[in-house]
Amino acid sequence: MKVTVLGTGYVGLVTGACLAELGNDVICFDIDEEKIKLLNEGICPIYEVGLESIIKKNLQANRLHFSTQIEKSIQHGKIIFIAVGTPTTATGAADLSQVQASAANIGHWINEYKVIVNKSTVPVGTADMVQDIIQTQMNKSAPQESPKFDFTVVSNPEFLKEGCAVDDFMRPDRIILGIDRGKHDLEAKELMHRLYAPFNRHHERTLVMNVRSAEFTKYASNAMLATRISFMNELANLAEKIHVDIESVRKGMGADPRIGYSFLYAGVGYGGSCFPKDIKALQSTAASHGLTLEILKSVELVNDHQKQIMVQKITKRFGADLSGKTFALWGLAFKPGTDDMREAPSLKMIQGLLQGGASLRVYDPVSLSAAKTALSHELVDHPELLNRVEFIGHQYEVLKDADALLIVTEWKEFKSPDFEQIRKELKSAVIFDGRNLFEPETIAERCFEYYGVGRLNSSAQLFEQKDDTKATQAA
Numbered sequence: 213m214k215v216t217v218l219g220t221g222y223v224g225l226v227t228g229a230c231l232a233e234l235g236n237d238v239i240c241f242d243i244d245e246e247k248i249k250l251l252n253e254g255i256c257p258i259y260e261v262g263l264e265s266i267i268k269k270n271l272q273a274n275r276l277h278f279s280t281q282i283e284k285s286i287q288h289g290k291i292i293f294i295a296v297g298t299p300t301t302a303t304g305a306a307d308l309s310q311v312q313a314s315a316a317n318i319g320h321w322i323n324e325y326k327v328i329v330n331k332s333t334v335p336v337g338t339a340d341m342v343q344d345i346i347q348t349q350m351n352k353s354a355p356q357e358s359p360k361f362d363f364t365v366v367s368n369p370e371f372l373k374e375g376c377a378v379d380d381f382m383r384p385d386r387i388i389l390g391i392d393r394g395k396h397d398l399e400a401k402e403l404m405h406r407l408y409a410p411f412n413r414h415h416e417r418t419l420v421m422n423v424r425s426a427e428f429t430k431y432a433s434n435a436m437l438a439t440r441i442s443f444m445n446e447l448a449n450l451a452e453k454i455h456v457d458i459e460s461v462r463k464g465m466g467a468d469p470r471i472g473y474s475f476l477y478a479g480v481g482y483g484g485s486c487f488p489k490d491i492k493a494l495q496s497t498a499a500s501h502g503l504t505l506e507i508l509k510s511v512e513l514v515n516d517h518q519k520q521i522m523v524q525k526i527t528k529r530f531g532a533d534l535s536g537k538t539f540a541l542w543g544l545a546f547k548p549g550t551d552d553m554r555e556a557p558s559l560k561m562i563q564g565l566l567q568g569g570a571s572l573r574v575y576d577p578v579s580l581s582a583a584k585t586a587l588s589h590e591l592v593d594h595p596e597l598l599n600r601v602e603f604i605g606h607q608y609e610v611l612k613d614a615d616a617l618l619i620v621t622e623w624k625e626f627k628s629p630d631f632e633q634i635r636k637e638l639k640s641a642v643i644f645d646g647r648n649l650f651e652p653e654t655i656a657e658r659c660f661e662y663y664g665v666g667r668l669n670s671s672a673q674l675f676e677q678k679d680d681t682k683a684t685q686a687a
Contacts (some may be wrong), residue, residue, distance in 0.1 A: 213237070214237045216285050216292045219240075221296070229267050232275040239277045297310055298333055300488075306335050312345055320349050325362050327364050328365045330368065333489075339427065390420075390422060434487055477647075478648060480518055481516075482515055483546030483556045539571075540572075542575055548621055567597070573604055616642035618644045653669060
């Protein structure tokens with residue numbers, strides 16, 4: 213089938229490349245000429261496992277094309293995916309300007325019946341808006357005697373996890389299609405089923421519902437996952453106070469099939485392009501209807517607090533004045549498998565430590581360059597603080613003469629490190645584990661001072677016990 217994808221961001225690139233891999237004839241459009249030039253050379257502008265090789269393969273097979281020509285791109289595809297960005301505005305709402313521009317271009321250049329697919333994460337009612345914009349632009353662009361072409365707007369939200377997005381696309385757990393019962397909706401449904409047929413040969417994964425329900429499903433899914441993360445982080449903070457091991461609690465909870473284990477890991481909070489943005493957008497939608505989503509409001513507050521939890525542990529251990537202290541940091545991206553720094557917990561931690569007077573030596577396997585850019589934006593009002601951050605390309609080199617190691621992103625290479633090398637390089641054998649990669653008992657046996665998140669027998673709880681003893685004695 214002939215497919216057009218408007219937007220070569222994260223979702224657009226994965227969608228276009230993977231549909232080409234399945235044998236479709238795909239054009240991906242973007243206004244960024246430099247990005248399109250790189251893509252046509254087979255250079256992927258984002259880090260995503262397996263994506264660049266798929267792009268190169270399908271460029272060579274002439275199934276995948278990248279273009280800045282909007283007329284050619286829109287007239288190419290029988291199915292047109294809108295996969296542009298919907299960033300958060302100052303009010304927390306989703307910025308739909310790129311979606312609106314895409315719809316206007318479709319209305320201007322449409323040349324036959326098309327299925328318009330909203331792939332971007334958009335608020336409920338966006339499909340209606342896209343429908344109106346396309347229709348209005350068609351009426352403006354076409355002379356009275358020219359034919360007006362029919363089209364159908366479909367909602368097909370993405371459920372891709374950064375770091376394994378290609379695998380998620382090629383092996384989806386579900387395909388949500390929002391299609392209403394209009395004049396041409398049966399034709400649209402048939403075309404979408406044909407496009408996604410390769411995923412349904414052994415097991416039907418497609419769920420068809422009305423458009424608004426499909427739009428809402430994406431937000432509801434991300435809101436639930438974010439809620440589970442903040443829920444466990446809040447419990448982990450309590451667990452430390454009452455000498456409970458949150459990891460044991462997680463296993464006990466997850467064994468209940470009604471709960472399961474996914475997204476129940478305590479840590480330093482969530483980040484990325486989806487959860488923070490979608491939580492804000494859902495709250496904004498609720499506010500526009502006179503409602504307050506109290507649970508999601510708390511989810512956001514807990515997550516903001518959690519991003520500073522390790523800074524609090526560090527200042528409790530070393531004192532509020534961190535002048536003269538140097539900390540080694542492993543992991544900058546918001547999660548492993550990506551170089552995405554959007555809303556990454558590391559940014560808030562670095563900022564907090566710098567404001568306390570500390571210096572940092574930081575390492576990440578893939579996101580050093582992106583982290584430099586993101587941190588410079590974060591510190592735009594205090595650029596001098598950036599002088600106390602060293603970006604280093606080797607995980608053990610950052611440890612040299614540091615007062616402690618802080619682990620922020622759970623990259624695989626951090627899970628079984630050379631502890632002897634760590635102790636040798638560090639000034640003092642102290643580890644702050646923001647992702648609970650290690651067992652406290654194992655670290656204690658290696659003579660490290662260890663601070664996890666909600667872990668029993670961590671050094672943080674030993675300090676709490678000493679504080680409790682002092683308080684009892686004073687009483």
